[in-house]
Amino acid sequence: QKEVEQDPGPLSVPEGAIVSLNCTYSNSAFQYFMWYRQYSRKGPELLMYTYSSGNKEDGRFTAQVDKSSKYISLFIRDSQPSDSATYLCAMSASDSWGKLQFGAGTQVVVTP
Amino acid sequence: DGGITQSPKYLFRKEGQNVTLSCEQNLNHDAMYWYRQDPGQGLRLIYYSQIVNDFQKGDIAEGYSVSREKKESFPLTVTSAQKNPTAFYLCASSRTEVNTGELFFGEGSRLTVL
Numbered sequence: 001q002k003e004v005e006q007d008p009g010p011l012s013v014p015e016g017a018i019v020s021l022n023c024t025y026s027n028s029a030f031q032y033f034m035w036y037r038q039y040s041r042k043g044p045e046l047l048m049y050t051y052s053s054g055n056k057e058d059g060r061f062t063a064q065v066d067k068s069s070k071y072i073s074l075f076i077r078d079s080q081p082s083d084s085a086t087y088l089c090a091m092s093a094s095d096s097w098g099k100l101q102f103g104a105g106t107q108v109v110v111t112p
Numbered sequence: 113d114g115g116i117t118q119s120p121k122y123l124f125r126k127e128g129q130n131v132t133l134s135c136e137q138n139l140n141h142d143a144m145y146w147y148r149q150d151p152g153q154g155l156r157l158i159y160y161s162q163i164v165n166d167f168q169k170g171d172i173a174e175g176y177s178v179s180r181e182k183k184e185s186f187p188l189t190v191t192s193a194q195k196n197p198t199a200f201y202l203c204a205s206s207r208t209e210v211n212t213g214e215l216f217f218g219e220g221s222r223l224t225v226l
Contacts, residue, residue: 006154042219043202043217044202044215088154102156103154
């Protein structure tokens with residue numbers, strides 16, 4: 001079983017809809033949770049970073065972490081065609097500095 | 113502009129040949145990493161280095177080798193011992209002072225074995 005599970009999609013939504021993405025994990029030592037966005041044939045770029053449980057909002061993006069359920073989410077409001085990309089969740093434990101465990105990535109397509 | 117430069121972008125190799133992928137960064141980061149990305153599997157860590165002249169194996173190091181002779185450079189050699197080398201390879205770097213989880217990635221090198 002993988003440490004981090006993520007539905008690969010594709011997830012297709014109309015422009016303006018809310019995109020809901022999630023990952024589950026099995027390692028209770030994970031404390032740092034990230035979402036990366038990757039456009040086709042490019043390297044990933046950090047979108048959101050959260051430490052431990054709670055919510056974090058940045059513009060149209062909201063990240064949620066529920067450590068009790070080992071479940072993290074990313075919501076994209078008012079989605080745009082430019083949001084079409086693969087979204088990767090990633091996480092690490094405090095004693096495995098810098099070594100991230102990535103999900104498989106979910107491909108999102110926002111149609112005009 | 114600061115960033116990570118990977119070369120070549122595309123590479124074709126015959127079976128049995130070694131190939132070296134270049135990774136250079138001008139972000140003054142101490143730590144550098146190599147990941148492999150395959151469809152449906154996410155990113156898997158091959159090797160990482162926290163400081164010059166030191167590096168550690170990641171989850172899938174077999175068939176790969178690295179060196180870290182300069183802070184700016186972290187080349188990856190895919191050897192003939194790697195059974196399934198066709199993949200998208202990503203180099204990344206990060207600061208070491210704070211564990212923010214922010215890795216800065218290059219644009220990747222796509223290796224195809226013919």
